[in-house]
Amino acid sequence: MSSDIAPIPSNEMDRLLSLYEFDLDYSNLQDNFKDLTYLAAKISGTEISLVNLIDSYTQWSIANFGIEVEQVPREETICQFTILEKDHFEVEDLSIDIRFKHKAYVDKPLSLKYYFGIPLRTNTGYNIGSLCVLDKNLKKLSPEKIELLKIVANEIITRLSTIKLVQELKNKLKLEKETSQKVAHDIRGPLSGIIGISELINNQGSESKMGDILEMVNLIHRGGKSILDLADEILSEKRVKKPLTEDDFDLLLLKDKLIKLYTPQAQYKNISFVVNTNVNYETIPFSKNKVLQIAGNLISNAIKFTAEKGNVTVDLDLKAIDETLALSIAVTDTGVGISDKTIATILQGGIKSSDGTSGEKGYGFGLTMIKHLIDGLKGNMEITSIEGQGTRFEVRLPQH
Numbered sequence: 001m002s003s004d005i006a007p008i009p010s011n012e013m014d015r016l017l018s019l020y021e022f023d024l025d026y027s028n029l030q031d032n033f034k035d036l037t038y039l040a041a042k043i044s045g046t047e048i049s050l051v052n053l054i055d056s057y058t059q060w061s062i063a064n065f066g067i068e069v070e071q072v073p074r075e076e077t078i079c080q081f082t083i084l085e086k087d088h089f090e091v092e093d094l095s096i097d098i099r100f101k102h103k104a105y106v107d108k109p110l111s112l113k114y115y116f117g118i119p120l121r122t123n124t125g126y127n128i129g130s131l132c133v134l135d136k137n138l139k140k141l142s143p144e145k146i147e148l149l150k151i152v153a154n155e156i157i158t159r160l161s162t163i164k165l166v167q168e169l170k171n172k173l174k175l176e177k178e179t180s181q182k183v184a185h186d187i188r189g190p191l192s193g194i195i196g197i198s199e200l201i202n203n204q205g206s207e208s209k210m211g212d213i214l215e216m217v218n219l220i221h222r223g224g225k226s227i228l229d230l231a232d233e234i235l236s237e238k239r240v241k242k243p244l245t246e247d248d249f250d251l252l253l254l255k256d257k258l259i260k261l262y263t264p265q266a267q268y269k270n271i272s273f274v275v276n277t278n279v280n281y282e283t284i285p286f287s288k289n290k291v292l293q294i295a296g297n298l299i300s301n302a303i304k305f306t307a308e309k310g311n312v313t314v315d316l317d318l319k320a321i322d323e324t325l326a327l328s329i330a331v332t333d334t335g336v337g338i339s340d341k342t343i344a345t346i347l348q349g350g351i352k353s354s355d356g357t358s359g360e361k362g363y364g365f366g367l368t369m370i371k372h373l374i375d376g377l378k379g380n381m382e383i384t385s386i387e388g389q390g391t392r393f394e395v396r397l398p399q400h
Contacts, residue, residue: 006080011126015083016369018126019055020293022164026053026060027070027260032159033063036131036152041065043148044116046135051156052079053120053129056366057300058265060129067110071264076103082117083127088146091115093138114139116146118153123161131156170247171289248285251277251316257292258314262299270308273299278317286318286327286399290373297370298331298393305391306335321396326379330394337387346371346383370395 009015033051041049048066052059059077061069074080078100082089094100094113105112116139117132131153141149249257255275266273295314302312315330338346349371374381377397385391 005075006084009084009127013368015126015128016056017372018122018124019053019128020290020369020373022128022160023167023290023293024053024062024160024163025257025292026062027257029062030064032163033156034065036156036159037063037065040131040133040149040152043145043152044133044135044139044141045145046114046116046133046139048112048134050132050134051120051129052077052132054079054083056297056369057304071261073265073268078115079117079130079132082130082132083119085119085127088119088150089115089117089130090141092140111136113137116141116149118146118149120153120157120160122157167247247288249288249291250285251282251318254288254291254295254316258295258299261292261296262303265300265303266312269303269306271303271306272309272311273303273313274311275314275316277315281318284318286325287397290377291327291329291397294370294373294395294397295329295331297366298329298395301366301370302331302333302335302391302393306333310334318399319396321398325399326396327399328394328396330392332390332392334390337389338383338385338391339387343383343385347381349375 037049037051041047046066049064050061050067050069051063052061054060054074054077057074059072059074059079061071078089078091078094081099091097091100092114094103094106094115100106100115104110112134114135114137115132116134117130119127120129120131121127131149133149255277258275259273263273299312299314306312311332311334313332315328315332317328317330319326319328346367349368371381374395374397379395379397381396382394383391
């Protein structure tokens with residue numbers, strides 16, 4: 001393996017499962033975390049701060065300060081090394097580190113030199129991403145500042161966990177299986193972390209006379225308050241009685257999401273990327289549960305194994321199967337194709353990834369994760385392929 005590619009974490013399958021359990025829309029989280037990227041940059045005295053989540057193929061920057069970036073191929077990132085660590089990962093000079101000195105972000109115009117990252121570790125112990133800070137100048141963070149950054153990283157996990165709980169509780173309300181009292185208990189427990197976080201920063205900041213940090217503690221309160229307001233909205237009696245249609249997708253909305261998230265990956269390889277919908281069913285709502293994770297992994301996999309000037313096409317539809325409505329996601333590429341033996345292995349959930357057509361590195365669990373998510377939703381997947389010509393994956397997810 002090349003020296004600039006980090007080893008696959010020993011718990012990669014469980015790590016990805018933990019990330020996908022959050023069921024996040026990576027394009028719609030900036031407002032939840034922008035105050036924390038700002039705070040992290042001020043604590044460290046750096047020009048740039050990012051909150052990154054890393055899946056099988058991509059590093060998604062869900063919040064940023066000092067630079068506009070939404071995604072980077074996993075093999076190009078520094079944070080792929082950070083998620084291997086228990087505490088932190090620091091590179092004092094990227095320009096002389098053999099792993100990074102040839103990367104685009106080390107050259108002009110960015111000319112980045114310093115990196116410091118803290119893994120975002122879930123309560124179950126899996127590193128799903130990182131909080132990182134970067135700068136054009138050489139730096140060395142004090143132990144005191146490192147501890148403050150760890151507090152910010154913990155706050156990111158607290159907010160992610162709360163977002164997850166909000167969604168889970170909405171689902172419970174939709175199914176009418178939980179009372180509003182239980183909902184209140186579930187959602188407010190984790191929010192205690194938000195209330196207490198400012199005291200930790202205030203105490204450490206006072207001891208170190210870091211006045212500029214103390215002025216920004218209220219940013220965390222505002223971020224936490226927005227989640228509390230959402231909780232109150234969900235818990236209102238009026239809200240309980242109304243269908244939670246804003247938590248659904250329709251074909252048009254899903255199409256827009258996929259185009260926004262995956263067009264940059266296709267453009268990077270000069271691949272034509274098209275998303276089609278059945279116009280007769282474009283506005284019928286369906287559950288968005290794990291849909292972005294499943295469709296996204298299929299699309300990233302197709303782009304990875306399609307050569308330059310190739311085509312990746314997504315067809316979205318709603319179909320009646322055995323008196324049940326099912327969401328159909330079909331992804332067709334003009335890539336290298338798959339053998340019958342490999343198809344059988346994929347459908348058994350046992351495939352591991354290989355390198356892409358442009359040398360993109362495989363991280364072992366992309367298709368395995370897709371199969372796992374589909375099985376969890378009681379869906380099915382069909383694969384047809386001609387080696388050397390391309391592959392078509394079709395997933396059907398029943399809508400109950």
